[in-house]
Amino acid sequence: MIEIKISSDPKFLTIVRAMVGKVCELVECSVEEKNKIILAVDEACSNIMKHTYHGDLGQSIEIRCESARDKIEFVLKDCGPPIDPGKIKPRPLDELRPGGLGTHFIRTIMDEVKYEHVAGCGNTLRMVKFLHRNNPGELT
Amino acid sequence: MEVRTRKVGVASVIDLKGQIDLSSSSKMRTAVLEAIKAKGALRVAVNLTEVSYIDSSGIATLVEGLQLARARSCHFVIFGLQQAPREVLELARLDKVFEIRVDEREALDS
Numbered sequence: 001m002i003e004i005k006i007s008s009d010p011k012f013l014t015i016v017r018a019m020v021g022k023v024c025e026l027v028e029c030s031v032e033e034k035n036k037i038i039l040a041v042d043e044a045c046s047n048i049m050k051h052t053y054h055g056d057l058g059q060s061i062e063i064r065c066e067s068a069r070d071k072i073e074f075v076l077k078d079c080g081p082p083i084d085p086g087k088i089k090p091r092p093l094d095e096l097r098p099g100g101l102g103t104h105f106i107r108t109i110m111d112e113v114k115y116e117h118v119a120g121c122g123n124t125l126r127m128v129k130f131l132h133r134n135n136p137g138e139l140t
Numbered sequence: 141m142e143v144r145t146r147k148v149g150v151a152s153v154i155d156l157k158g159q160i161d162l163s164s165s166s167k168m169r170t171a172v173l174e175a176i177k178a179k180g181a182l183r184v185a186v187n188l189t190e191v192s193y194i195d196s197s198g199i200a201t202l203v204e205g206l207q208l209a210r211a212r213s214c215h216f217v218i219f220g221l222q223q224a225p226r227e228v229l230e231l232a233r234l235d236k237v238f239e240i241r242v243d244e245r246e247a248l249d250s
Contacts (some may be wrong), residue, residue: 010161013161014163032223032227035223037222037229038193045162046197098203101196101199103231108231
């Protein structure tokens with residue numbers, strides 16, 4: 001298991017991507033799979049910074065990663081107000097307009113996406129990616 | 141991320157270098173929109189040769205640039221995509237929407 005905690009400042013996204021990339025290499029993801037997982041976790045953190053914290057750089061985000069033989073799981077925790085999962089929807093891709101793609105990327109790339117709010121503890125986003133390979137590595 | 145704009149004949153070429161994410165896409169946006177809004181802008185080419193990563197905010201900037209260029213009859217083209225940025229465009233189903241060229245020469249000749 002790997003866990004990091006960052007301030008809600010976009011300059012720390014590069015650290016999140018580096019961590020996720022290394023984890024993907026440890027569990028022997030393909031390059032394409034790794035790139036997509038990095039994108040999904042990056043977009044999820046960006047969404048928290050933009051939509052939960054509204055650009056406040058002084059808040060925190062915890063990113064926890066665990067893997068099993070056939071899957072890799074990321075849990076993101078924030079301390080923000082409750083979000084309404086029903087409002088977090090990808091926009092139709094046939095509309096050519098800027099914005100709204102982050103949620104599409106997360107839902108397209110990850111196999112399971114679940115948002116939860118715990119009273120007094122902020123929001124939790126759990127994302128699972130099932131891995132398709134012959135000899136999976138494992139984080140313990 | 142580094143951003144530089146240069147003139148090549150009648151075209152403006154925007155050289156981007158590094159990773160484009162929430163922390164850097166506003167810098168890219170400023171350069172792209174300024175180049176398109178410049179007086180007499182006929183062609184704007186975005187050089188992604190040295191961009192190893194782009195997120196949805198970077199893609200949004202490219203979409204905004206494309207829309208503004210269309211409205212101003214300016215030719216908007218991107219070139220030099222590495223594998224990861226190309227995959228992001230494909231995920232957004234925008235790889236057929238943008239004019240994508242292999243290199244600068246092709247981008248300026250198209």
